[in-house]
Amino acid sequence: MTIINNALSGALAAQVALAASSQNIANLQTKGYTRQGALLAAIGPYGGGHSAGNGVEVTSLLRFSDNYKSQAMWRAASEKGLYSQSQPYLSQLENVMGDEAASLSAGIDKFFKALNAVAGDPGSTPLRQSVLTSAGLLAERFNGLNNVFNSQLNSVRQQRSAIVDSANAQIATIARLNQQIIEARSSGTSASSLIDTRDQAIDELASKMALEVSDNPDGSRDVALKTGQALVLGSLHGKLTAAATATSPQEFRLEFAGTSYLLDAGLMGGQLGGLAQYETNTLVKLQEDTAELAQQVAVRMNAQLALGFKPDGTAGVPLFVYTPGGGSDMLKVVAGFKAEDLAFSADGQPGDTGNLQKLLTIKTQSVSLPHLGNVLLSDADTQLVGKLAVDSQLNKASLKTSTTVRTQSEDDWKSTSGVNEDEEAVNLVEYQRMYQANMKVISVANSLFDATLAMMG
Secondary structure, three states: OOHHHHHHHHHHHHHHHHHHHHHHHOOOOOOOOEEEEEEOOOOOOOOOOOOOOEEEEEEEEEEEOOHHHHHHHHHHHHHHHHHHOOOOHHHHHHHHHOOOOOOOHHHHHHHHHHHHHHHOOOHHHHHHHHHHHHHHHHHHHHHHHHHHHHHHHHHHHHHHHHHHHHHHHHHHHHHHHHHHHHHHHHOOOOOOHHHHHHHHHHHHHHHHHOOOEEOOOOOEEEEEEEOOOOEEEEEEEEEEEEEEEOOOOOOEEEEEEEEEEEEOHOOOOOOHHHHHHHHHHHHHHHHHHHHHHHHHHEEEEHHHHHHHHHOOOOEEOEEEEOOOHHHHEHHHEEEOOHHHHOOOOOOOOOOHOOOHHHHHEEEEEEEEOOOOOOOOOHHHHHHHHHHOOOOHHHHHHHHHHHHHHHHHHHHHHHHHHOHHHHHHHHHHHHHHHHHHHHHHHHHHHHHHHHHHHHHHO
């Protein structure tokens, strides 16, 4: 009977819709889960003018997804990743360079303060020894800061290599899921869970580098870098490498389909781009300026001392040794240098401080640093710390903004794709009523059928 068939189709459709709601509720707290719903359509009459129709059918299980919102969320992940990785390094440098126990400014001030103190009694051995001690401590401050720079450089490069390894795993996962989604769709199987897993992998990859994602008719998604190089094409995928070369401490390449592409890490966006920009624009420049400052201190002090005379009347000798790229030995006091080797006299006469006075003027002389320009030696470190503080504050502000945008994009995505507990509760009641109503129709149809048989019997 048509009545029974209609009711049966309604009951079966209600069961599918209830199953979809139960799946949604079961995944209420599942990260990245996209809610589903049964799409119902009426079955029209097969023929004749006295048929209302032939019930209902589930045409498909609908995924409540918005590609625009997904793309926005991935872009926000890249933007947040760009600023999040460099902030810990910036904060560490701020703490180290601004600390009284480690700052170059304090070391320079103490060194020239010791020089100034000896002017009243140039023959005093304790005061001369204090100058020598202050010189050694100043060298240690330069070396300690240089060690922090080198430590951060190593950490940045190791972290970048780890991010590349993780990114390669996600790239391979996206390609593998693309293939599984194509196969599932061709066989008529629901691919919703596979799509969710793939989108999660894309989201994680987007935090590491800026991406361009495009959809294909077969359900797969192609993924490329913002600069245009393909990472995933259907089930094919490339591989990123980050290795040292003769000309670079860490060179980025993409291997895809037998072709190798050289990448500019600073343009990749995400965590990789943020680390590259921090290394190039902040860390390396700070290290070069600090090294130049150390060299200027050594060169100027040594040159002036060479023009003076020791207490015994002999010519002055160098106080500092500067070694480019020397790490913990970048700047140090000449081995064996003694307090009596300090050449404070300008004419070789005992008690003369003419050369000492010229040594004191070095503090107010201008020095040229590669990335800071011309500054007074006494102000150089303050200028470096000030620029670092500005960079850190700008990064913090950008990180705060990008974090807010990311949170809003996630909420926007959830408003469409996330499971709403109240909505699903309503759906359960509605589809339960639909099922019960159709079963009631079947019961009525059976009663009519029985009554008809009784009348004919």
